[in-house]
Structures are given as C-alpha cells and as structure tokens.
Amino acid sequence: MRGQLRRLGLGHDQRRSVSTTDIDFYKWTQWIFLQLFNSWYDTDTDKARPISELENGFASGERKFLHEREWNSLNRSEKREIINSYRLAYLAEAPVNWCPALGTVLANEEVTAEGRSERGNHPVYRRPLKQWMMRITSYADRLLEDLEILDWSDAIKTMQINWIGKSEGAEIQFHIGESQIEVFTTRPDTLFGATYMVLAPEHPLLREIVADDWPADTPEHWKNGSRKPREAIKAYQESAAQKTDLDRQENKDKTGVFTGAYAEVPVNKKQIPVFVSDYVLMAYGTGAIMAVPGQDERDWEFAETFNLEILRTVQPPDTWEGDAFTGDGPAINSDFLNGLKVQEAKARMIEWLEDTRNGTRNTTYKLRDWLFSRQRYWGEPFPIVYDEDQLPIAIPEDLLPVELPDLMDWAPRSLDENSDPEPPLGRASEWVTVDLDLGDGIRQYRRELNTMPQWAGSCWYYLRYLDPSNNDEFISTEIEAYWMGGETGGVDLYVGGVEHAVLHLLYSRFWHKVLFDLGHVSTREPFHRLYNQGYIQAAAYQDPRGIYVDAVEVIEENGDFFHNGELVTRSFGKMGKSLRNSVTPDEMYDKFGADTLRLYEMFMGPLDQDRPWETQSVVGSQRLLQRVWRNLIDEETGDLIVSEEEPPSRLKRILHQTIQSVRDDMENLRFNTAIARITELNNEITKLDSHTPRDIAEVLVHLLSPLVPHIAEELWEKLGHKNSIVYSQFPTAEPSFLVDELVEIPIQINGKLKSRIVVANDCSSTELKEIALLDPKISSILSGNQIKKEIIIEGKLVNFVI
RNA sequence: GCGCCGGUGGCGGAAUUGGCAGACGCGCAGGGUUUAGGACCCUGUGUCCAUUAGGAUGUGUGGGUUCAAGUCCCACCCGGCGCACCA
Numbered sequence: 001m002r003g004q005l006r007r008l009g010l011g012h013d014q015r016r017s018v019s020t021t022d023i024d025f026y027k028w029t030q031w032i033f034l035q036l037f038n039s040w041y042d043t044d045t046d047k048a049r050p051i052s053e054l055e056n057g058f059a060s061g062e063r064k065f066l067h068e069r070e071w072n073s074l075n076r077s078e079k080r081e082i083i084n085s086y087r088l089a090y091l092a093e094a095p096v097n098w099c100p101a102l103g104t105v106l107a108n109e110e111v112t113a114e115g116r117s118e119r120g121n122h123p124v125y126r127r128p129l130k131q132w133m134m135r136i137t138s139y140a141d142r143l144l145e146d147l148e149i150l151d152w153s154d155a156i157k158t159m160q161i162n163w164i165g166k167s168e169g170a171e172i173q174f175h176i177g178e179s180q181i182e183v184f185t186t187r188p189d190t191l192f193g194a195t196y197m198v199l200a201p202e203h204p205l206l207r208e209i210v211a212d213d214w215p216a217d218t219p220e221h222w223k224n225g226s227r228k229p230r231e232a233i234k235a236y237q238e239s240a241a242q243k244t245d246l247d248r249q250e251n252k253d254k255t256g257v258f259t260g261a262y263a264e265v266p267v268n269k270k271q272i273p274v275f276v277s278d279y280v281l282m283a284y285g286t287g288a289i290m291a292v293p294g295q296d297e298r299d300w301e302f303a304e305t306f307n308l309e310i311l312r313t314v315q316p317p318d319t320w321e322g323d324a325f326t327g328d329g330p331a332i333n334s335d336f337l338n339g340l341k342v343q344e345a346k347a348r349m350i351e352w353l354e355d356t357r358n359g360t361r362n363t364t365y366k367l368r369d370w371l372f373s374r375q376r377y378w379g380e381p382f383p384i385v386y387d388e389d390q391l392p393i394a395i396p397e398d399l400l401p402v403e404l405p406d407l408m409d410w411a412p413r414s415l416d417e418n419s420d421p422e423p424p425l426g427r428a429s430e431w432v433t434v435d436l437d438l439g440d441g442i443r444q445y446r447r448e449l450n451t452m453p454q455w456a457g458s459c460w461y462y463l464r465y466l467d468p469s470n471n472d473e474f475i476s477t478e479i480e481a482y483w484m485g486g487e488t489g490g491v492d493l494y495v496g497g498v499e500h501a502v503l504h505l506l507y508s509r510f511w512h513k514v515l516f517d518l519g520h521v522s523t524r525e526p527f528h529r530l531y532n533q534g535y536i537q538a539a540a541y542q543d544p545r546g547i548y549v550d551a552v553e554v555i556e557e558n559g560d561f562f563h564n565g566e567l568v569t570r571s572f573g574k575m576g577k578s579l580r581n582s583v584t585p586d587e588m589y590d591k592f593g594a595d596t597l598r599l600y601e602m603f604m605g606p607l608d609q610d611r612p613w614e615t616q617s618v619v620g621s622q623r624l625l626q627r628v629w630r631n632l633i634d635e636e637t638g639d640l641i642v643s644e645e646e647p648p649s650r651l652k653r654i655l656h657q658t659i660q661s662v663r664d665d666m667e668n669l670r671f672n673t674a675i676a677r678i679t680e681l682n683n684e685i686t687k688l689d690s691h692t693p694r695d696i697a698e699v700l701v702h703l704l705s706p707l708v709p710h711i712a713e714e715l716w717e718k719l720g721h722k723n724s725i726v727y728s729q730f731p732t733a734e735p736s737f738l739v740d741e742l743v744e745i746p747i748q749i750n751g752k753l754k755s756r757i758v759v760a761n762d763c764s765s766t767e768l769k770e771i772a773l774l775d776p777k778i779s780s781i782l783s784g785n786q787i788k789k790e791i792i793i794e795g796k797l798v799n800f801v802i
Numbered sequence: 803g804c805g806c807c808g809g810u811g812g813c814g815g816a817a818u819u820g821g822c823a824g825a826c827g828c829g830c831a832g833g834g835u836u837u838a839g840g841a842c843c844c845u846g847u848g849u850c851c852a853u854u855a856g857g858a859u860g861u862g863u864g865g866g867u868u869c870a871a872g873u874c875c876c877a878c879c880c881g882g883c884g885c886a887c888c889a
Contacts, residue, residue: 113886153806153807154807155805157806158805158884159806159883159885161805162804162884167888183889184888186889198889254887277887279889280889281889283888284889288889302887366888498883498884501884603826604814605814609808609815610882611815616828616829617813617827618828619841620827620828621827623842624827626842672827675827677826678826679827747822748869748870751821751868751869756822788869789869791821791870793821796821797821799870800869801869801870
C-alpha cells in the first residue's frame with residue numbers, strides 16, 4: 001500500500017503518518033474517552049461540562065437535584081450511580097444489535113435497513129444487554145443545525161438529517177382505566193379525529209390495561225380467534241416477536257388485536273378502543289399512538305381493516321379523491337380549532353394541552369445513543385476498571401495507555417442467536433484483574449473487557465495528523481489553532497466516499513463538538529468542506545450460467561461480447577475479485593507509467609461521479625504527455641528545443657486564458673476540464689512552425705505539474721532550473737491578455753443560427769447591427785422581410801426576429 | 803412510498819447569469835511517414851436529406867414561458883444511491 005502510494009507520487013507526508021492501532025495513538029483515543037466519561041451535557045447552557053461541576057452542584061444545592069431523595073442522604077455508591085447516569089459515556093442495559101456471526105454487538109448505524117450487518121451482511125438480532133453508550137442524542141440539535149455552516153453535498157446532508165430524524169410535536173396523556181399512557185404525535189391538531197389507539201406489541205403497560213373479558217359486542221375479527229383478550233394479546237405478541245424486520249417490511253398488511261380496553265381522548269372525553277399492532281414500533285416515540293385515520297394513511301388502512309370510525313378533522317380540497325388527507329387545510333369537527341390552518345391549530349392545541357396538563361410540547365429523534373462497546377480483540381481497551389460495587393471507575397490519565405494484552409487466540413467466536421457475547425479479552429486471564437492504587441491504597445480491580453469500535457480512532461485522527469509525535473497532549477493548542485482555525489474552521493478539504501455518511505462523519509462531528517465544548521479544539525465542526533469522490537467502476541461479464549468470467553479475456557465484436565467464443569453479458573461494478581474485473585494500479589504503472597495513470601484517472605470524468613474504467617482509453621493521456629515532451633525536447637538527442645523568442649500575441653492570449661481556466665478548474669476540483677484546457681494549449685503549440693517559446697513552455701510544465709509531477713520535474717530541470725518545480729510560483733493570468741481583440745459573434749434569425757461575423761471586441765451594438773446586416777447570408781434572408789424585433793448584445797450575439 | 807443525485811454522439815464526457823450544443827479524449831474512416839509496426843503525423847466524424855452549395859433536425863418523454871431553453875416552470879418516464887409502517 002505505501003509502496004503504491006509512493007510509486008504514484010501521491011506525496012503523502014511520511015512524518016505525519018499515523019496508525020490508529022499504535023499504542024502512542026490509542027493512548028490518546030483512551031484519553032478522549034475519559035473526557036467523554038468525565039463530562040455531562042448541561043441542557044441549560046447547551047454544552048458538555050466536566051462531571052465534577054455537576055457533582056459539586058448537587059452537593060452544594062446550587063443545582064437542583066430532581067430525584068425522590070435528597071442528594072446528601074444518598075450513600076457513596078448511590079451517588080456514583082446517579083452521576084454515572086449523566087455521563088456522555090455511560091453503561092446501559094438496552095436493546096442492542098447482537099450479531100452472533102461477528103461475535104459482537106453493533107451500533108444502529110452499522111446495521112442495514114434489511115436488519116443485517118454492514119460488514120459481512122450477517123443477520124443481526126435485537127436483545128437487551130448491558131453495554132457502553134455515547135450520549136450522541138444530546139447533540140442531535142447541534143449536529144442538525146451546524147450542517148448549515150458546512151460545505152457538504154446535499155446528498156450527505158440529507159442522509160444525516162434523515163438519520164437524526166427530528167420531529168416536533170406533542171406528548172399527550174391518555175387515561176385507560178386507572179392507567180395512563182403517553183402518546184407522541186407530530187399532529188396534535190388532529191386530536192379530535194383520534195378514533196382508536198394502538199400500542200406496540202412490546203409495550204410494557206399492556207400488562208396493566210388488557211381487559212379480562214371481551215366487552216359485549218366485540219366484533220369477532222378484533223379477537224384474533226381467542227376467547228379471552230389476554231390469550232389473544234399473548235398470541236399476537238408471540239407472532240410479532242417471530243417476525244424479523246425484513247418480514248415487517250415486506251408484509252405491510254395491517255394486523256392487530258383489540259385489548260378489550262378503552263382510552264379517553266382528553267379533549268372530548270370520547271372513549272376509543274385500544275389495539276395492539278406491530279405497525280407501531282416500540283423503538284420510536286413512546287411506543288404508542290393515537291390513531292387518526294382521517295389524516296394518516298397507515299391509520300386509515302388499519303381503520304378499514306377493522307371497521308373503525310374515520311373522522312376527518314382537516315378539510316381536504318374539493319378535488320381530493322384520496323383516503324387520508326395529510327396536507328394543509330382548515331380544521332373541521334374540532335371545536336375550538338375549527339377554521340384554523342394546521343400550523344395554527346397545532347400551536348393552539350399544544351397550548352390547550354399544557355394549560356390543562358394533558359400533555360406537553362415535545363420533540364423526538366430517530367437518532368439513538370451510540371452503542372460504543374464491541375466484543376473484539378482488535379480495538380482500544382476501555383480505560384475503565386470496576387470495584388466491588390461493580391461500578392465503573394476511570395483509570396487516571398497518568399496511567400494511560402491501557403495496553404491490549406498479548407493473546408494467542410484473539411479471533412471472535414462464531415456464536416448463535418441465543419448465546420451471550422464473549423469479549424476475547426476475557427481469555428487474557430492475567431490481564432482481567434489488576435492491582436492499582438487509585439487514591440485509597442493498592443486494591444484489586446476488575447478490568448473492562450470490551451473494546452472500542454473501529455470508529456473511535458477515526459473519530460479524531462485528523463487532529464493527531466497535525467501533531468503526530470506529541471507525547472504531552474493529544475494535540476498542541478497552537479498547532480490545532482493554526483491548522484483547524486482560519487476563516488472556515490475545520491479541515492479545509494476532506495475527500496472521502498459516501499459510505500461514511502452516517503457513520504464516521506456523524507461520530508467525528510459528535511466527538512469534535514464534545515472536544516469543542518471542553519475547550520480542547522477551537523472549531524465547532526471538524527470538516528469544513530467535504531467532497532465525495534465517485535468510484536472507478538469496471539465492466540464485468542457473466543456467462544450464460546451467470547458466472548463471472550475474467551474481464552481481460554473478453555473480446556468485443558459488433559457490440560456483443562465473447563469469452564472463449566461464448567456470448568457473455570456486460571454490467572458495471574466496483575472493481576474486485578468477485579466480479580473478476582480488477583485492474584491494478586501496478587499493471588497500469590508498468591504499462592503506461594505513473595504520470596499517465598494519474599492523468600487518465602483525473603481526465604475520465606468529474607471527480608464526484610462513478611466512472612467506468614476503460615484501459616483502451618488510457619493511451620489518450622499517454623499521447624498528451626508524449627506530445628508535450630516532443631514540443632520541448634528533441635526526441636533523438638534529448639536536448640531542449642525551446643526558443644527564446646517572444647511568443648506570438650495570439651498564443652500569448654491563449655496561454656493566459658488557459659492559466660485562468662486551469663486555476664479555476666483546479667480550485668473546484670474539476671481536473672477533467674483543466675486537462676482539456678491544457679490539451680488545447682498543447683495542440684496550439686504543436687501547430688507552431690517554429691520551436692516552442694520558453695515563456696509558453698514553462699507555463700505549460702507548471703500547469704501540468706500537480707497532475708503529472710514526475711515528467712514535470714524532469715522537464716523543469718531540462719528547462720534549466722535547479723530547484724524543484726514545487727517551490728516555484730504557480731502561474732497567474734495577466735488580465736490584459738484575457739480578452740481577444742477580435743471576437744466572433746453569432747447572428748441568428750428567429751433564434752436560429754444563420755451566420756457569424758468577426759468584429760473588434762469593443763464593437764458597439766449599432767456597429768454590430770450594421771455589420772450584421774451587411775453579411776451576405778443575412779441580407780439575402782432579410783430581403784423582403786420586415787424586422788419585427790432585434791436583440792443585440794454586445795460581445796455576445798445578434799438576433800433578428802422577422 | 804419519501805428524499806437526494808443523474809439521463810447530452812458508437813463510448814467517457816464539455817457547455818458562467820438562459821445566448822454558437824457536442825469542448826477535450828477514446829473509437830472509427832480516409833490519407834501521409836516508415837523495411838515494417840503504431841503508443842507517429844494530417845484530415846474528417848451527432849443524425850437525416852443533398853453530387854456540391856446548402857437545408858432540416860437534434861440534449862429521456864409531453865406540454866409551457868421566452869426573441870432565444872441542455873439550462874427556467876408544470877406533468878411524466880427511466881437509472882443509481884439512501885431511508886422506509888418514524889406516528
């Protein structure tokens with residue numbers, strides 16, 4: 001890998017090379033973990049603060065302690081548990097993604113929509129486990145808002161927006177007998193239209209509310225075939241538990257069971273039936289909804305299946321032919337809301353709910369806290385030990401790093417769905433306990449056996465890269481300010497693939513904001529400008545059985561493709577072994593040289609798009625370099641053949657126009673068009689009868705140098721320079737040469753091009769018109785026709801309307 | 803279903819604020835140089851009609867705005883990616 005980078009002249013700075021697995025690096029990853037562990041999120045000031053400030057606040061009474069008992073009446077261990085529940089890095093028993101095939105739990109971001117692992121595509125199961133979490137949800141709003149200051153593509157921004165999934169609305173209390181159930185809705189304005197309620201099958205309050213017997217007149221199809229509600233609910237819960245996420249997605253037919261219970265709608269005291277259905281997810285909102293079929297398509301569908309009342313509370317337009325109406329319109333059937341538009345009605349209803357203590361304004365997010373521990377060997381050990389209270393204690397900074405123990409057998413075990421995760425570090429029997437003096441004498445502690453995910457190191461490596469050998473700090477304050485500061489703030493340009501949209505790029509932003517709050521970095525965001533490069537794809541070929549054949553052996557004939565005489569079909573995909581379509585940089589280097597390879601890769605299309613590799617086309621780039629070489633060097637002797645003459649003024653103009661566009665293109669990473677401009681310049685030089693003037697040659701080499709450094713350096717040296725071209729100033733365009741003395745102006749009749757005239761660049765519109773009318777083609781068309789209108793734009797065009 | 807991105811010659815792709823569609827390259831065709839070869843040089847190359855001159859037509863489809871639309875507006879089709887019963 002390093003060899004390939006070097007061979008291609010990619011100019012990586014070896015001195016700044018960092019590896020997240022080096023002890024010197026992960027020592028600081030552990031240090032950052034401690035910053036998170038030792039902080040809490042203060043919602044009053046909207047930033048992270050040291051946890052000691054919270055503790056002192058509780059102790060002094062300065063900060064209100066909103067729990068049942070007085071802070072000072074708690075014992076040490078109770079206090080610790082409370083404090084722990086505020087930390088940005090905390091342990092929690094929660095439903096997590098357990099991937100037995102990988103032997104580890106995974107973060108939500110690492111599980112695909114199909115409920116499989118991003119890595120390896122293995123099945124993932126939800127199950128409750130005690131794991132380390134990162135309180136990224138505290139930052140949801142800031143992660144959302146600060147997207148605005150970033151120069152990122154809309155694609156990535158929307159992916160993050162969707163992932164954070166902010167919805168504003170209200171939480172409303174419903175009474176079911178003695179019990180109370182909270183519902184989250186983004187449409188509190190439709191409360192009068194609530195005609196039934198639905199709980200998720202996993203909802204904990206089901207136990208309390210399910211009736212003993214079906215009420216009289218309960219329709220048969222509400223009963224799930226059971227004689228008693230409890231039986232019906234139990235059967236439904238079991239069948240729902242069997243369904244995978246995939247099943248739920250594929251089969252969107254509404255199913256459900258009546259609980260036998262009725263809830264009271266707070267605003268009109270109406271009694272509505274309570275159902276259980278798996279179209280309500282426990283993981284979102286409160287796991288319970290008020291169903292408003294009139295304004296919600298899913299509820300409409302369910303209402304139709306179970307013959308439930310449908311009441312419109314927003315007036316759809318007259319032309320409306322659909323079912324549920326989710327658009328805007330005046331409220332109807334809604335008492336004090338009648339006539340109000342959705343926005344006003346929402347606000348009014350929230351006011352009413354808060355006044356009457358039936359609910360509160362609330363916001364929910366799809367984003368969950370980040371599951372941070374893994375049961376793998378290759379990861380940073382947590383700088384955490386446990387004492388006899390089984391509560392986590394941070395290893396002091398001066399005892400870092402906590403090194404990974406040597407393990408002969410470090411592979412994760414492949415387990416099944418029902419087994420528990422087994423951290424490989426548990427096999428390091430010498431290591432699992434440790435004697436430490438943490439202030440009260442040497443005592444034995446039990447180590448944390450989980451490790452951090454691979455994202456931990458990549459969350460902050462861009463900072464360490466700036467100051468890679470600092471042994472005293474994770475980065476020096478001055479160096480951080482120098483590189484990360486400036487107008488924009490953050491990394492100036494970050495090029496990477498789109499696949500990290502809601503993984504690395506979200507996690508990094510989160511860590512960076514924590515470090516910012518604690519005063520360790522000076523910018524709100526880590527990456528100011530993000531550029532997602534496309535992938536180079538290559539043609540892959542499948543034989544009639546669908547098996548991929550070696551792409552290099554395929555021959556084309558009249559648009560069809562053959563492999564050993566057999567017809568094969570073509571598709572495009574990422575290069576790789578499975579598609580048997582790889583072309584390695586080394587092969588290309590050997591055949592064409594590093595400069596040609598670089599030039600071709602930059603020329604084949606816009607950087608942000610996927611582009612198909614075509615070995616056949618690489619010669620084009622090689623030819624350009626050969627032509628440039630021959631324009632400056634005698635092929636036979638190897639001598640420089642540039643002339644010291646002043647270049648002709650026409651060529652000088654072309655030269656400066658080229659400088660201008662190449663600068664602009666490079667600034668915007670449009671290397672393909674920059675190369676096209678350079679090619680045009682070189683083609684002009686080739687047409688010269690005399691040798692290339694030095695002024696032209698030097699600029700040409702300069703323009704090429706970032707793209708093809710090797711040949712550029714050699715030509716630069718042959719031009720007589722002692723120092724490397726990288727130390728010389730990139731050319732700047734002379735404004736006076738950017739305008740041509742003569743310009744060609746198109747002449748249109750009725751907007752269609754009929755002729756062209758060449759005029760001085762400062763030709764006035766009256767002159768333009770006169771010259772245009774003199775043009776033989778134009779005059780012959782115009783003769784006998786009345787000009788109705790004329791559009792004359794100086795320096796641009798002439799258009800006569802007849 | 804929702805969101806984002808895209809659709810231009812045989813191919814990869816160009817085209818500021820609406821202003822000459824197809825820059826540049828590959829491929830292809832014809833010619834030149836060479837003992838030969840092409841990773842060399844020159845010329846041509848959107849499509850259709852025409853011997854030429856020239857004409858018509860043309861940026862996924864259908865409408866619209868405009869003197870003028872690849873570009874703006876409306877409706878739709880196709881492809882890629884992401885999310886998906888998110889209340």
